[in-house]
Amino acid sequence: MGELKGILEKIGDFHCSIFSEEVTFPGILKNEDDEIYLQGKVSIDQCRKIDYYKPFQVWATIDGTPVTLMNAYCVSGSHTWGENYKTLTFSPSEIVIGRATSSEIIITQILTCIPSLNNMFSSPPLILKIPSKERPSVLDDTYPQEILADDKYGHLRIYQSYRHKWDQNEVTFQIKPIIEYQFYQPIEAMSAVGRIAAVRNLFAFFANYYLPIKAFSFADEQSRKIDGITFEDCILILNHKDEIPVLQEHFLITTSEFAETFPDIWEKWLSLYEQTKYIPTLFYEIICNRSTGINRFLNLTQAIEIYSRKYREKEAKEITNMQIPYKRRKQIPAYLRYRFEDIFSLLKKCIGISEDKICQISKALADMRNFFTHYGKRQVEPSYQELLAAVHILEFIMLAIIYQAIGIPEHHIKTCRKRVQFQRYDEFVEILMSYSARSNEKVPDTSGEQIK
DSSP states (O other), X not given: OHHHHTTTTOEEEEXXXXXXXXXXXXXXXXXXXXXXXXXXXXXXXXXXXXXXXXXXXXXXXXXXXXXXXXXXXXXXXXXXTTOSEEEEEEEEEEEEESOOOSSOOEEEEEEEEOGGGGGTOSSXXXXXXXXXXXXXXSEEEOOOOXXXXXXXXXXXXXXXXXXXXXXXXXXXXXXXXEEEEEEEEEEEHHHHHHHHXXXXXXXXXXXXXXXXXXXXXXXXXXXXXXXXXXXXXXEEEEOOOOOOOOOXXXXXXXHHHHGGGHHHHHHHHHHHHHHXXXXXXXXXXXXXXXXXXXXXXXXXXXXXXXXXXXXXXXXXXXXXXXXXXGGGTTTOOOOHHHHHHHHHHHTXXXXXXXXXXXXXXXXXXXXXXXXXXXXXXXXOOOOHHHHHHHHHHHHHHHHXXXXXXXXXXXXXXXXXXXXXXXXXXXXXXXHHHHHHHHHHHHSOOOTTSSOO
16 A cells, blocks of 8 residues: 555654644654554643543644544553653554544545455456457456446445556556445445445355455545546555455355346345344354354354344244144244254255255254253263364355345355365265264253253
8 A cells, every 4th residue: 555655654743632622743653563553742731631541533644645543542652751741652443544634534435445356256357368460469358247236325336447567577467356335425434334344244255254355445525526427535444454364265156146136136135234233243253263163153053043033933933833732832932953944944955955864953953052052961062073064064054044045046055065165065964963863862852841
């Protein structure tokens, strides 16, 4: 980011508001391990007024470039005897380059580039050609069709662009996948980031791995316009460092499978995303590897249970009612094993598990979850391989739930099961069947008595 490098290690006059009073102090922006912080000299009198537990906004013009630090906290300070100021360190959550303001940043359109999205596009925007006298070009632009959708917030575009540079020795082309949102009404900066994140999170389900976002270009009502086209002349940077490895693998679901129906897919995803926000939250924890082993298993079971409670409560309760005495039906909520059974039956054309195995595996998964949450003598402790098998199966089930809910055709979902990520799927189904046999051997199925 050349724009960011141009304002680092340069002294500027910074401003912030403390109890409605504007305070000015000299400072310098520094970069340490890809995180930006401000080091400033603030008078002792003003330091006494700072609320160190609340974030505030800092703005400046550095070497002619307007800058705003959003949600900045004072994280440390030092004082030299005899000086009338303290050296304070401020850590902002977001950095805006192109605007210096004490007001809220309001955005009209925003875009970001996520390089990993190139693995989602089925065809590149450039193709290599063998040059000839009649056709001397080496590369041809394929003019790929943009993926478009409209929703209650604005107009969404997903497309591939490219940038080229050359010197005396070489010419290089860089393909840049873009997500762009043009809003019907101006919105707050972090709300705009949230709209982009909703798109990114959908594509994370298509990838089944983490997709990082670091920076955005955006326009506001002050941005320049030429012939009715608004230019994104500001940059917003998320000031945090990701320690999450980013895979470079082809997506499970690519543009050839959803481009034509994307408006319908986006409408369904947005509805699911806003009604069951903890499903993408739990999935995010999983793909970021913040949730591993037992926690990964528990997060997957929780995500599936949330979906069942929101969209399949009636069906899960009907299966439960078939297994318990009539008099107790109104008192008993849907058991987890029958929630699994309902979801597995719903997806049976996609998941490759026969009807006779669905009941056994559903009970095995419920028993395994109950072992970790209740830790009683009724459940059998799973081995490492059995836990790994459960995680593997549930991860595919979670993806299949989302894919089916948003309208991905069944044959595309079945194809995902054949990918390298799930190459041991059938083996893991048999391992869960073995756990089911062990579990049933220890605890007879007494339906109404057993913890479900």
